[in-house]
Amino acid sequence: MIARIEEIARTSAALKQQRKQASGAGTSSSGEASSSGVSGSDDVAGSSQAPEMTLEEKRARAKILIEKERMAKAEAAKEAAKAQERERREIGQALLEQKRKKEEAEMMKTANTLKQDKLAQKRDMEAIRQQIARDKAERKGETYTPPPVDAATPTTPTVPEGKVQINVKFPATEATLRKTFDE
DSSP states (O other): OHHHHHHHHHHHHHHHHHHHHHTOOOOHHHHHHHHHHHHHHHHHHHHHHSSSHHHHHHHHHHHHHHHHHHHHHHHHHHHHEEEEEHHHHHHHHHHHHHHHHHHHHHHHHHHHHHHHHHHHHHHHEEEEEHHHHHHHHHHOOOOOOOOOOOSSSOOOOOTTTEEEEEEETTTTTTEEEEEEOOO
């Protein structure tokens, strides 16, 4: 693109030189210096100062302006694409974070449910053990005294005189089975 603009600027400078030679005001050495060492923007500024422009000079100037406008549009489109890509990535990261938080919340919910199920199973097992103890006590003709309701602070039931109590702790359920035997 820049090469194209420089080519158009050279063409514009060459046309100026021809016009100066035609009018007899310029020299060939100054024309060469302006065509090789001067940038396109200086030529455009110099051509705008001239009161009369030929059709070819106007075309060359218009081509330079069109090329500059195309380059500006291309840069703007490139910046817009970069901004759009940046926004797309930010949205993707936000979605991933939201998904991760949702999965984490589901895992916590599942863990809490399992914990509640385990506690319920523990209570059910304790109730079954109490029922078994009641049934055995009824078979032997003894009166059964249930353990205290508050399971958080277990107390050892009183053992009748002449009997021995054996406590068996189950590690998997952390429950204790109390068995009373005659001495």
